[in-house]
Amino acid sequence: MIVVMKPHASREAVNAVVARVKDLGLNAHLSEGEELTIIGVVGSPLPPTLDGQLEVLNEVERVVRITKKHKLTGWDFHPQKTLITVRGTVIGGDDLTIIAGPCSVETEEQTISTAHAVKAAGATILRGGAYKPRTSPYEFRGLGRRGLEILAQARAETGLAIITEVMTPADIDIVGQFTDIFQIGARNCQNYLLLEEVGKAGKPVMLKRGLSMLLEEQLLAAEYVMAQGNPDVILCERGIRTFESATRNTLDVSAVPVLQGMSHLPVFIDPSHAAGKRALVPALSLAAVAAGADGLIMEVHPSPDHALSDGAQSLTFPEFDALTPRIAAVAAAVGRRLPLTADLALA
Amino acid sequence: MIVVMKPHASREAVNAVVARVKDLGLNAHLSEGEELTIIGVVGSPLPPTLDGQLEVLNEVERVVRITKKHKLTGWDFHPQKTLITVRGTVIGGDDLTIIAGPCSVETEEQTISTAHAVKAAGATILRGGAYKPRTSPYEFRGLGRRGLEILAQARAETGLAIITEVMTPADIDIVGQFTDIFQIGARNCQNYLLLEEVGKAGKPVMLKRGLSMLLEEQLLAAEYVMAQGNPDVILCERGIRTFESATRNTLDVSAVPVLQGMSHLPVFIDPSHAAGKRALVPALSLAAVAAGADGLIMEVHPSPDHALSDGAQSLTFPEFDALTPRIAAVAAAVGRRLPLTADLALA
Amino acid sequence: MIVVMKPHASREAVNAVVARVKDLGLNAHLSEGEELTIIGVVGSPLPPTLDGQLEVLNEVERVVRITKKHKLTGWDFHPQKTLITVRGTVIGGDDLTIIAGPCSVETEEQTISTAHAVKAAGATILRGGAYKPRTSPYEFRGLGRRGLEILAQARAETGLAIITEVMTPADIDIVGQFTDIFQIGARNCQNYLLLEEVGKAGKPVMLKRGLSMLLEEQLLAAEYVMAQGNPDVILCERGIRTFESATRNTLDVSAVPVLQGMSHLPVFIDPSHAAGKRALVPALSLAAVAAGADGLIMEVHPSPDHALSDGAQSLTFPEFDALTPRIAAVAAAVGRRLPLTADLALA
């Protein structure tokens, strides 16, 4: 950490900073120029709030933290890309992973038909919400345990792995009895006690980015999960909130290369929540894959105009069918592979 | 709700919308112009996801929801301003309420000295975090139960009411044994199960706005609390996240008149978290009061440069002392009253 | 336009709206339900400020504009995609167009070597600033006329078309003597008199999106150019300003399908200004092409660490060389073609 003093700072002010640093058991490295005095602070670990403590001292111009706050999620800690294997699907490797399914589990028929459809089109993991966070308390909030049972049934019939959201620590046990991957939604991205509890649950976790979460904060949220001993975290970008209203959210496609530069964790894109409109989903899916995403999580519904949630952004079966070969083509163009059932059938 | 068809929409498309509306047990009111066909949808209650379901039908241009989604928080439901009485302090009435105290409860001495200082300067409620949400898992996260005990001791010594944050349903019981008001932090503003559980706990709740939360969404979050039978919710604006970096967050002072226009609930401002810098806190406090805020919640610390969190934005005792008479003057100018101890002493 | 009255609005209020509409020579189409009264306003053209005028009338709940404000830029006006031909390059057709070059024209040698390099790698248009908008008046602001001469010389030597920015009406004449395409920068995107003057200048115009410009506003800005009789406008997304600081701006890749859905004009992406960092440019370029962009405009410099502006986001020649084949591969995967010199040489 570097403390930059105001131009022509007094000797007493400089000494006060140095004294404070030493009080904390750290070393201060003084560099005095004619106009500018800089104090390097060295020690390990630096208290996370140190910058705030030094910033308020007299005649301090600015405090600059040099070392990143994230550790376990960084390349220094884990120099190989993290690979997560779930029922035969390897996430984070050469193969692109497609997760698809309805926003909410509504009925057995709806879910199982969707599972068959998305599997046929190339997905290897089924998504579906049993516990739904809703902006208003008066909206449909999911089938709960019954929803989990339907997902498990869909898995049994299709062999797809399943992912579903958990919203509160008390539900981790029941959700964990069914799901293969825990999903933490955007609204809970900084629900730290949930992150820690799910970190102890022994299954992979997909962590969605909050609507106004810095990418560095997303890594720190992942750090909460990993600090509990769980290395299997998937980061998911799903659009951020900006002034633009033509889309439900603004897909920050740059999150893919930025996060991959900072972290060894797999990075997914959710084009459905970003777009909010079905017609935009194909373009955003292809963009995500071209940018290097490790996977996509998409909403597909047998009859989107009857969906109890997010119908406007869900693809129909034929739309999803038509899209996956286009995704496979872009994946191939950037050196990734999307194994399509059609190809497998031909092989 | 109004469904606007695309110009020159076909008869079949119009009929399909009408049929869908009737399927749902609602009434459709058709208005056909030469160019424009509009379908009014009437019924009570309208399913909350109805707009999404109709938007995806063929040749629909746009669906416009007329009725607001919030109910219990609205003036229609409760035509008088909500007054909340906590240990003699009436929140939401003619008196302005000041809540002050440290970001975190660190020590008995720190907390109790602050309690005396803020009481002397005009505060009637003491704030202080025992359970702290932190962006990084490696930061100071509060004293937990010991922090609650210190707050209770400060209350016993000063007569101030106390407010402290609860972060997870499992902590509601223990926090509720001590606190007078539950605080729900910005990061948990859409942690719906926490909102519901705290709604059952029988004490007032202050609900901070999330960093990218629409004001209408803040009311819907309050709706979660109120739907559990708890009428005592305080809304708090604490800055939103924007592109501007000169302040920690951007104080949306307009939230005061907007929320007061939509809701009977008291509206507070937290100038400390909005500013992020001590020097800006006075101006923002005065602005908040002039805009009509029902109260302020502010950070005060005996020695901000030794604070374990948020030191840079905490006022010192002398700064807080100097500020409250200025707040009282602005309050008087807008027809509110801040009873200052000095005045009481004189009286 | 639809005027929605407040629930149970009075007869007088409804009549007042109808009267006002008729005063303006428009027709009012009244639709009265039990709870809800809606007034459809029909007439052509509707005054652009009509919504504001009706919104303030008594007991009006909301005014909803149905017809889009943009006309000449919309598909209704021009049902074929606009193709713009510049020195043999057809913009907006099946071929992807790459514009590349330095941020600023600095020297003859720098510009001409870059022109050769980008041409060899697949670009068909050379970019370079002679008049530079700079946030601070103390920064390098371009070579002016000398810069234009250097660009023209680069064109003469390579056959590349050229694009350069014009910042003020007084410069249109001189810039127009040299350039093939006028570029309007993000800061001037709502400099309406400049837009009109450049609309009269008889050459294609690339219109960059402002940092906080709605996509609909970008179309309205294009409308200013087209209303002067100039059909050849290229829309360019170059990142918007959000809270995220890991990138210089946030690339709104959704702008591609959204604008293409609303307008017949070609849509380009500028990955360099969006990213602000060279290392992110390849991923964003590929994402843009996969999303369906009609072209890219990129910064390339012989020695970015000596560049007088935007060095951090400029690609070196080898980086650009390595990138265009990857762009070509993604283009092919989405049904576009980037003719590479290498291929041409082989053919």
Place this chain on the structure above:
Amino acid sequence: MIVVMKPHASREAVNAVVARVKDLGLNAHLSEGEELTIIGVVGSPLPPTLDGQLEVLNEVERVVRITKKHKLTGWDFHPQKTLITVRGTVIGGDDLTIIAGPCSVETEEQTISTAHAVKAAGATILRGGAYKPRTSPYEFRGLGRRGLEILAQARAETGLAIITEVMTPADIDIVGQFTDIFQIGARNCQNYLLLEEVGKAGKPVMLKRGLSMLLEEQLLAAEYVMAQGNPDVILCERGIRTFESATRNTLDVSAVPVLQGMSHLPVFIDPSHAAGKRALVPALSLAAVAAGADGLIMEVHPSPDHALSDGAQSLTFPEFDALTPRIAAVAAAVGRRLPLTADLALA
């Protein structure tokens, strides 16, 4: 400026930075710790693009600019608050200044009646647009020269000073023949050639903040005006663009203390454009004054529901009449004075 090298940076990389700095005629001050090497760069003036040039060198972690980019607008350059006197009104001093009037000059009667009304209520400067920037080319764009003549007539009848917008360099001459203060609108805030030309015109300039302009950028825009020898610049905050849609823009009231901390220039607030809704204007006006604004610029119209622009946010005469005494009361509470005609009449 400080260059922070990556941990354990190589000797060659450090030397390369030092060499580059010396090449530019600047001094490098090396500070090597065990883990961290920092290079202080000293010299005057530092090239404005120096950070970009150093950032791209090998093994450089980060470049931190210590000195602010703005100069003439800073307290160092001008340690007294700038006072601007316009026809007897002193802007920036103890008196609060109120500018009021219609968005657009529409008719002689409308403008002159407004001038009388706002003068009677306490305003000393009349606003009114003769040249209007409009998002769409199909909207009312002002009366042009005729509008200026009407403003001058209003001034002659009332003694109020006038302020009106200039949109393009070619109009500076004609606008300057009439106006007392030039207004540069939000859309032209980075139209640098306009800023320079208006800087030469010998009259005060009000510079509105752009919708996504950093406060530091607003100072740099003012720097363009001041660098032409014009010291009389007024900064105006008028709301920034954020995700919140309950208001037209988000009033950044913190801009007042932040700008006043950085600059000696007067700071105004435009509550009308920020709110976009008449009902919110009083609260925002009072907040602005309490935050320490040097003045307000507000929209007032004899019949807002007939206004050709911005009717929804314009106050009626009675509303404005009722508001100014409340503004005067808050001004008094924060040590400012708003001389009201009523008081003057009494005196």
